[in-house]
Amino acid sequence: MKTNFEHERNNDPGSTSNDDNFTDRVRSNQHKLTSELRHQYDFIVCGSGSSGSVVARRLAENPDVSVLLLEAGGTDDVPSVVTANQWFMNLGSDRDWSFQGQPNPHVNDRSIPFSMGKVLGGGSSINVMVWARGHQHDWDLFAAEVNDPAWGYESVLNLYRRLEDWYGAPDPMYRGTGGPVFVQPAPDPNPIAPATIAGARSVGIPTFENPNGRMMEAVKGAAISDVRVRNGKRESIFRSYVFPYLDRPNLTVLTHALVTRLTFQGKRATGVEISYRGTLYRIGAAVEVVLSLGAIHTPKVLMQSGIGDEAELQRLGIPVVQHLPGVGQNFQDHVAFDCVWEYKTALQPRNNLSEAIFFSTSQSGLDSPDLFVCQAEVPKSSAENAVWFGLPDAGWTLFGAIAHPKSRGRLRLTGANPSDPIVIDANTLSDPDDLKTAIACIELCREVGNSAPLRPFVKREVMPGNLKGAELERFIRDAATSFWHETCTAKMGQDAMSVVDSDLRVYGIDNLRIADGSILPRVTTGNTMAPCVIVGERAAEILHLEHQLQTTVKTDSSVQ
Template sequence: MSTYDYVVVGAGSAGCVLAARLSENPDVRVMLVEAGGPDTAQEIHVPAAFNQQFKSDLDWDLDSEPEPGLGGRRAYLPRGKVFGGCSSMNAMIYMRGNRADYDDWAAAGATGWSYSEVLPYFRRSEDNQRGADDFHGVGGPLTVGDSRSDHPLSAAFVDAAVQAGHKRNADFNGESQLGVGMYQVTQRDGMRCSTSGAYLHPALDRPNLTVLSSAQVHRVVVEDHRAVGVEIARGGAIEEVRAEREVILSAGAYESPKLLMLSGIGPAAALSAFGIDVVRDLPVGQGLQDHYMTLLNFRTDVESLMTAASAENAALLENERRGPLTSNIGEAGGFFHSRSGLRAPDAQFHMAPVLFHQEGLGAPTEHGLAFGPCVLAPTSRGQVALRSARPDAAPRIVHNYLTTSEDRDCIVSGIRNALEIAEQDAATSVITGPFDVPSSDSDADILAWARRSGMTLFHPTSTCAIGSVVDPELRVLGTAGLRVVDASVFPSVPRGNTNAPTIMAAERAADLLREAM
């Protein structure tokens, strides 16, 4: 039995940050446990290849239960199973969310999580190639920069959105989130910059950091209401790793609640039904939120990213670190109000200079482009529950996408906005016809299409939320020596892509852990 000061479960977006920051203290022994393996695959590092990881051995390859708001359709839910986690699989968009998100959290009791209090952690993590200002930092581990793809279809989308009445915005993480423009990306010299590359790899030579790969954590070991270690399956054997100070779950919004429930921490009635002894009755797994996205796909006679993997483009990437292979796919977008009277945006657009359909699994067979909205501030809530007491069983996941009238109104309004953008001169100059769009502009047809064609935006949160499962210092209520540090602790899904907020939360958690030493 091996013993460490801290055992971090999950080498993903948060876990890599924690392992690196905690091991900066040479007197602290840190174990990082990851179910996947090292991030050596080429499709991780070449930005335009990210969806080639879907349904591979780099993917947890989850599916939801039949979604009631989608006519019983199951949603495909890719999650990174590799060093870097979803930061090794995502579209690399650097987005923090809205000031209102964090101020609302703090107002509801999440002390220490207001915008002014979390901004220093965003800045500390960041090495923004535009330079430092009141909102951005330089010198941090995470390289943030402008796209090196410069695809003409992305520029056409932004121009069309401006023609439709939306303002240009050069920095969605600055003073205002509203408007349209190109997204900044977590890339370094045209290649992906994950938390594995930014944080973990520079720390791997530290003698006080041990990384255990291809190791599946079965449960947290709890004795007398204190977490003392984890039970791990590796190479066909079961072993226990002890933590003298704390166990930290950073396995994500689906797996962290699953591990808590397997450990006896969760809804008592549900755990008892599986024969699991209840350690602490908490609403673990409840409150799940995600961004539901729809992308209208159009044909074009402009060369799209369908042909990005050419010898010429490979040479451009290798020699100049630019060109189509540096594309993060979701190159452009923006933030909008679906109706008047809102204090913050409730719809976000993503634009891809290639066909992106069938939940990202449909191979492009002709040149095209895709753009459309997500429900940015959903009112729907879902849940993560156990399927069985077996640790290798996938959890039961229901998001309840589009089950509230507010969310349905938002997606219909957003799709109408997309159709309006598609009619502008800048768009019609590159669009040659529809590929996958609503059959008419009626509310009924738009909503039916949204239910059929929409997908996750890969942003699950809030299943171990501050206030219900963990306290503002991310300690699990009623169980000493145990914290959760990942997007599951967010009281609500932020208005934007969730990788940067997850990194911020891990940076802040590292400080909280150091203060508790």
């Protein structure tokens, strides 16, 4: 029987991927470590997603530091995770938390589904594998919010160069090689992808050599997508960062372990309570606890543990540890809309089924993009619009999004018990400016989709067609869906609604940090996996400095 860790190791430089004994060592080592769980570890990292995996790996680089990485989900060694073009099969599966938003009058009383990863690797194991760094203005805004240049664009650009293993045209000014994160432009893309870039160029959007680097300093741009796919296989953040260290004695990865609460002595976090194999366990953290559970479960665990709005906690009978009214507030996501065309002659999708991306603006005078569009090489839409318009057997989609929605949602507990579900009031399209931006997004998608470079691929436009006024608004409210970029619910900042400071410490609490997309003050421009890796790298840097951890990076994976 395969274990959670029986899977080919990444072929990154310096690894022992050709060592036939590596997987056996991992299986044996992790079996031993998890069957002999300790009462206390130096660090407990909660969540193995795009931030938590980075934190756990960087801490475990010090052989004298014990690290426990907790994951509520199970193995990532399944075809729908490993095989890049099967990613959509994870949606709604047991590898997806399958959250559901509240019915919302601004989207015609629909309940929008919010997928998040419940598996080793978190979102990086079920997402579309697009690597998008975020815009220069995003990072400079974050630095200004916390008055810390370490979060600014120049600092973050250095991090990106350090962590990347770029397999595209050499670009040392912007791209890095030799790091843990394999990235490449979608190889041998479907012909419709470069045609989409040409279509964007025909409407005034400049073409770039790749969608990161220079393009993330521009107001508009189009490029073949950067993807975390190698030889048709997914490269998750867990596989890139954690897996190569799983034969070491100081890193324990425990799956099917649901974090229910934090434990405290006064205002000091002392560890976690977990539900594991039907039993509640308490495990201590001698140094720190790091929450990397994502923008829905991180605030949920904080509130269940007594950190949140005092009045809300008291109403539910939860003892208050720290009044932080911003916990669960400021919920953001890229609201997205499908525009669909039927193929004239069907083409098979390639790579991750999404190989072209472009960024633009909804109005003149903006200094950074407020719209972005990913092409899907299959037809897709909300259930409501699929019924209304029908979907062709063979087609393609421009999946357009509002990059910086003004609408803000909130999360609420329904009870004091950790098993009580959380309520997601996403408030999608509640700000009237978002509807105006959505109209501009649809107009841009139609302008590109119906442009001359794409006509050879079009039999007909399926949706929305030339709708105006109330009909267009109805289409938008029925189309609105999640881009699966849930963020910002425990934001970094200095105001009364901030939850963490620039060093990711939870205000008023010792030995507790948050490292995931919930700390972003604003959702970044484009897909959020890469920014979450940066959050993990920043958290690790901060922890190393604060606790004076020395890193010993070994050139092989043997236990020494």
